[in-house]
Amino acid sequence: xxxxxxxxxxxxxxxxxxxxxxxxxxxxxxxxxxxxxxxxxxxxxxxxxxxxxxxxxxxxxxxxxxxxxxxxxxxxxxxxxxxxxxxxxxxxxxxxxxxxxxxxxxxxxxxxxxxxxxxxxxxxxxxxxxxxxxxxxxxxxxxxxxxxxxxxxxxxxxxxxxxxxxxxxxxxxxxxxxxxxxxxxxxxxxxxxxxxxxxxxxxxxxxxxxxxxxxxxxxxxxxxxxxxxxxxxxxxxxxxxxxxxxxxxxxxxxxxxxxxxxxxxxxxxxxxxxxxxxxxxxxxxxxxxxxxxxxxxxxxxxxxxxxxxxxxxxxxxxxxxxxxxxxxxxxxxxxxxxxxxxxxxxxxxxxxxxxxxxxxxxxxxxxxxxxxxxxxxxxx
Amino acid sequence: xxxxxxxxxxxxxxxxxxxxxxxxxxxxxxxxxxxxxxxxxxxxxxxxxxxxxxxxxxxxxxxxxxxxxxxxxxxxxxxxxxxxxxxxxxxxxxxxxxxxxxxxxxxxxxxxxxxxxxxxxxxxxxxxxxxxxxxxxxxxxxxxxxxxxxxxxxxxxxxxxxxxxxxxxxxxxxxxxxxxxxxxxxxxxxxxxxxxxxxxxxxxxxxxxxxxxxxxxxxxxxxxxxxxxxxxxxxxxxxxxxxxxxxxxxxxxxxxxxxxxxxxxxxxxxxxxxxxxxxxxxxxxxxxxxxxxxxxx
Numbered sequence: 001x002x003x004x005x006x007x008x009x010x011x012x013x014x015x016x017x018x019x020x021x022x023x024x025x026x027x028x029x030x031x032x033x034x035x036x037x038x039x040x041x042x043x044x045x046x047x048x049x050x051x052x053x054x055x056x057x058x059x060x061x062x063x064x065x066x067x068x069x070x071x072x073x074x075x076x077x078x079x080x081x082x083x084x085x086x087x088x089x090x091x092x093x094x095x096x097x098x099x100x101x102x103x104x105x106x107x108x109x110x111x112x113x114x115x116x117x118x119x120x121x122x123x124x125x126x127x128x129x130x131x132x133x134x135x136x137x138x139x140x141x142x143x144x145x146x147x148x149x150x151x152x153x154x155x156x157x158x159x160x161x162x163x164x165x166x167x168x169x170x171x172x173x174x175x176x177x178x179x180x181x182x183x184x185x186x187x188x189x190x191x192x193x194x195x196x197x198x199x200x201x202x203x204x205x206x207x208x209x210x211x212x213x214x215x216x217x218x219x220x221x222x223x224x225x226x227x228x229x230x231x232x233x234x235x236x237x238x239x240x241x242x243x244x245x246x247x248x249x250x251x252x253x254x255x256x257x258x259x260x261x262x263x264x265x266x267x268x269x270x271x272x273x274x275x276x277x278x279x280x281x282x283x284x285x286x287x288x289x290x291x292x293x294x295x296x297x298x299x300x301x302x303x304x305x306x307x308x309x310x311x312x313x314x315x316x317x318x319x320x321x322x323x324x325x326x327x328x329x330x331x332x333x334x335x336x337x338x339x340x341x342x343x344x345x346x347x348x349x350x351x352x353x354x355x356x357x358x359x360x361x362x363x364x365x366x367x368x369x370x371x372x373x374x375x376x377x378x379x380x
Numbered sequence: 381x382x383x384x385x386x387x388x389x390x391x392x393x394x395x396x397x398x399x400x401x402x403x404x405x406x407x408x409x410x411x412x413x414x415x416x417x418x419x420x421x422x423x424x425x426x427x428x429x430x431x432x433x434x435x436x437x438x439x440x441x442x443x444x445x446x447x448x449x450x451x452x453x454x455x456x457x458x459x460x461x462x463x464x465x466x467x468x469x470x471x472x473x474x475x476x477x478x479x480x481x482x483x484x485x486x487x488x489x490x491x492x493x494x495x496x497x498x499x500x501x502x503x504x505x506x507x508x509x510x511x512x513x514x515x516x517x518x519x520x521x522x523x524x525x526x527x528x529x530x531x532x533x534x535x536x537x538x539x540x541x542x543x544x545x546x547x548x549x550x551x552x553x554x555x556x557x558x559x560x561x562x563x564x565x566x567x568x569x570x571x572x573x574x575x576x577x578x579x580x581x582x583x584x585x586x587x588x589x590x591x592x593x594x595x596x597x598x599x600x601x602x603x604x605x606x607x608x609x610x611x612x613x614x615x616x617x618x619x620x621x622x623x624x625x626x627x628x629x630x631x632x633x634x635x636x637x638x639x640x641x642x643x644x645x646x647x648x649x650x651x652x653x654x655x656x657x658x659x660x661x662x663x664x665x666x667x668x669x670x671x672x673x674x675x676x677x
Binding site: 041042045046052053059064065159163193196263 | 405
């Protein structure tokens, strides 16, 4: 038996290609008529006669990034390659049966058992519910498969948000008033006619973002999600500085600027696990004020503190340090994951003391609440 | 050569080989499709894997013009498509002040083709003879707006200019876009393109590439170098060495007169292949001799 693609299950290449496009759509690839026509043309150019050429061609037409190649591979081998006729009967289907094929297709393609069904679904529209649900799920309760999946959608949504922020910044880039003097001078070589208008500049300044993350006790899960969030948004800021604290303050800016963020974060996470649990927020913020604040803070900076506010030191001390930070910065945001609980009231000693100084007091316990931060992070 | 005259991808491999580029069957197949389907090709991959060179070789192979547009943040229509020659327009207005022409005629005159400065994209679709190769380099550096602007060009091979109307390509250019994937491109753009991920070559291929570029490189040295570079790539450095680095490194070693890799020769030439201070420190920490041993294992 020749190893040529067995489009002969269908009457012609068009039908075969159509069925394959439907299968691919079912599995989450974004393909349609355009891809079908291109695929057909490639096949008719003689590619269909040689399996590897045909495979390369369809790969170039159907995939739009490295990740999709994996999905495509399994689809391709399932659909176009003939396992010595064993599975032939199963695959053979008439146009009427296409709908059914499409559904089983996405599962077969997975070949990974049923528990991943939810993950796959999210790639097409019917997965919207799962996505909604995960966006609302508290970070500390996400486990196993959901966790990887959540990271995926988080990455996607945050990147979209990053793009939105950048776009906003551009439209902000309004020019100032016409600078008459510069305009005349510039247009001398054009006969003095004001062809090119020069404006007084009014460039928006990018914000500086300073993060102070509590990693004591149960806070590290939230902290690391916030870190991921900030890393993706980095390009939108003049610079990002990050510190971890529990009983002492650690600067981790180097880590978040490295290209191997994921590995580094998991290493940090292990370190953080060894740290003691009690939190001295006031003392750590004091250290920050003493060592870094003058250098890092200015009128265009935003400081985000992520902590549950369970202070073991003196609340007055905390209040004083928070006030110090507030004076030097444009806005001070305190994220408290506990606030996600509807019954929560900021009555812990530390939280109560800090509250009057804050510009924004928000929860950051799930993806939705992180995305809500968008409105505070645009250009100044 | 004429793009339509190829009847099989293997011919492309041969032609590329003649030009000094080692192409595999997958890349050749996709270039073949580029000719046949007349769709743009998007090449993604790490820096230094030879994406830009594909376009250069292609233009050489087809003996046609290479029109290159280097993208950067803030690239706008004036720099990419067209601009009016303001000075010439002004002079022309002054000259015509005394003439009998009506205002309409004057206006038509100064917005004629003589006054149009063609930038790369316009140039690419107005060529009349041979289809040029249009290289849109590092598209990921351009802004999203520009990406959106490209859509019209890439799908319909036409550009709309407000003063002149829509210009349709007479011969469709062969469009190659490259991206280092510093950001995700829009789905709309990607869907209009054929897609190919250019990965780092395996050991055999990299040796062949080295031999192509430096024919008189000693076999033993080439083997040692390629093994070490492949090991460096596995080490997750901040700046991974690409093929360009391997070639530079080989040239450097030869210029310094080294016949083989040892701690001394690596120390002397490390800057050619590893280009970040932290990476260099990291490598020194591992011990150069140790690295050589590991790579030859």
